[in-house]
Every structure is written in C-alpha cells, then in structure tokens.
Amino acid sequence: MSRKFFVGGNWKCNGTKEEVKKIVTILNEADVPSEDVVEVVVSPPFVFLSFVKSLLRSDFSVAAQNCWVRRGGAFTGEISAEMLVNLGIPWVILGHSERRLLLGESNEFVGDKVAYALSQGLKVIACVGETLEQRESGSTTDIVAAQTKAIADQISDWRNIVLAYEPVWAIGTGKVATPSQAQEVHTGLRKWLQTNVGAEIAASTRIIYGGSVNGANCKELAAQPDVDGFLVGGASLKPEFVDIIKSAAVKSYA
Numbered sequence: 001m002s003r004k005f006f007v008g009g010n011w012k013c014n015g016t017k018e019e020v021k022k023i024v025t026i027l028n029e030a031d032v033p034s035e036d037v038v039e040v041v042v043s044p045p046f047v048f049l050s051f052v053k054s055l056l057r058s059d060f061s062v063a064a065q066n067c068w069v070r071r072g073g074a075f076t077g078e079i080s081a082e083m084l085v086n087l088g089i090p091w092v093i094l095g096h097s098e099r100r101l102l103l104g105e106s107n108e109f110v111g112d113k114v115a116y117a118l119s120q121g122l123k124v125i126a127c128v129g130e131t132l133e134q135r136e137s138g139s140t141t142d143i144v145a146a147q148t149k150a151i152a153d154q155i156s157d158w159r160n161i162v163l164a165y166e167p168v169w170a171i172g173t174g175k176v177a178t179p180s181q182a183q184e185v186h187t188g189l190r191k192w193l194q195t196n197v198g199a200e201i202a203a204s205t206r207i208i209y210g211g212s213v214n215g216a217n218c219k220e221l222a223a224q225p226d227v228d229g230f231l232v233g234g235a236s237l238k239p240e241f242v243d244i245i246k247s248a249a250v251k252s253y254a
C-alpha cells in the first residue's frame with residue numbers, strides 16, 4: 001500500500017495578476033521530486049484559475065477553492081462544478097474552515113457539496129478541523145468525526161478525495177500543530193474511516209495537514225506515519241512552498 005504524498009497550496013483571496021505570474025514562475029523553475037513521488041496542486045482564486053492553468057508546468061494541477069452545492073442556475077455569485085469541469089479544472093477545495101465559520105457552511109452542506117462535485121468528476125480536497133475552544137474542551141475527535149461522517153454519509157467512492165485536517169487554531173496563526181498532535185488526529189481519522197467506511201479506503205485515503213506549515217516545520221510533520229502531505233496557506237505564496245514540496249522526499253511508507 002502506498003499513498004502518494006500530496007502538497008496543496010491554497011492561495012485564498014490573495015494576489016494580483018502580476019503576483020500570480022511571479023509565483024507560477026518560481027514553481028515552474030523549481031527542481032522538485034517527480035510526480036511519481038509527490039502530487040502538487042495549487043488553488044488560486046476563481047478569477048485566476050484559467051490564467052494559472054495556462055502558465056503552470058504540466059506536472060502540477062490546479063484546484064478551485066469552492067463550488068456550488070448542486071447544478072448551476074440562478075445562484076448569483078456562485079460557480080458550479082460543471083463550469084470547473086468545462087474549464088479543465090480537476091480539483092476543488094471544499095469545507096474549508098474559513099467557509100464553515102465565516103459563511104456558515106454546515107457539515108451537511110459540505111457533505112452535499114463533496115458528493116455533487118465528485119458526481120461531476122471533480123477531485124475534492126475536503127477539509128475538517130476543530131476550533132481552539134473545541135480542542136480545549138476535549139472534543140477534537142468528535143468534531144472531526146462528525147465532519148467526516150457528514151461527507152461519508154453522502155459518498156461511496158473515496159478514490160478522488162483527499163482529506164485535509166486543518167485545526168482552526170493553527171490556520172494563519174503561526175501556531176502549528178506539533179507533529180504528535182497532527183499524527184494523533186490523523187491516526188484517529190484513519191481509524192474512523194477503517195471502522196465506518198472500510199479498511200481498504202482507510203489505508204488508501206490521503207490525510208494531509210494544514211495550519212501554519214512552512215519550510216522549517218514541514219519535514220518533521222511529513223515524517224509522521226499518517227501525515228500524507230499538506231494544505232498550505234500563507235507559505236504557498238512564497239518561494240518556501242518549493243521546500244514544502246521537497247519534504248515529500250523524507251517520506252517512506254512501509
């Protein structure tokens with residue numbers, strides 16, 4: 001069994017055309033492990049998706065940061081899964097905590113979105129994670145299990161899903177989860193999948209970590225047995241994203 005290391009760059013609501021071009025140039029010139037070793041996906045804002053796709057090296061892919069929950073139509077301001085497919089965008093990030101918390105996306109809504117996006121042929125980076133308050137009250141395991149269950153209830157095919165564990169308290173705060181904190185939640189999620197979905201899916205699903213990952217802390221996190229890669233925010237806009245991609249080299253799956 002082997003899970004290919006996965007590094008995603010979530011650019012969030014950042015960048016100008018010029019800045020985007022600069023980042024892509026850095027990525028295009030970078031010497032990184034081959035696509036047999038690491039899968040790299042960058043996620044620019046919607047308006048830059050086609051621009052990035054047209055410039056980006058062919059061994060890296062692009063992801064949207066969201067899409068509408070069902071077929072497109074009279075939903076002002078939304079972007080449908082069909083549109084992403086039509087533009088040749090293979091991936092979408094769904095259930096990011098910024099959308100759950102700032103825009104009120106519920107576990108069920110995220111589950112519905114994941115199911116619809118998969119049904120249209122998109123691959124999904126599905127995010128889960130607890131707030132600081134939830135961690136401090138000891139409910140991390142229950143929270144991430146409930147978020148994962150709402151997705152698992154809606155889907156049967158896990159081949160096109162990457163699960164991203166992103167503790168809210170670590171996002172954009174510079175306060176990274178320790179390698180053992182990350183490993184503890186990742187192994188718990190894998191066990192949850194094993195019990196509730198199936199052993200094969202649990203063994204093959206990639207569970208990646210997000211929250212203040214940078215060039216300095218990525219290697220130690222990557223070395224954890226159940227950390228299969230990263231979803232990177234702030235550092236994905238900087239040259240150190242290349243070092244994070246390179247951390248795939250420290251991985252050796254048994």
Ligand SMILES: O=C(CO)COP(=O)(O)O
Binds near residue numbers: 211233234
């Ligand atoms: O939210 C994140 C990725 O989706 C993580 O953001 P930071 O890496 O900026 O903490």
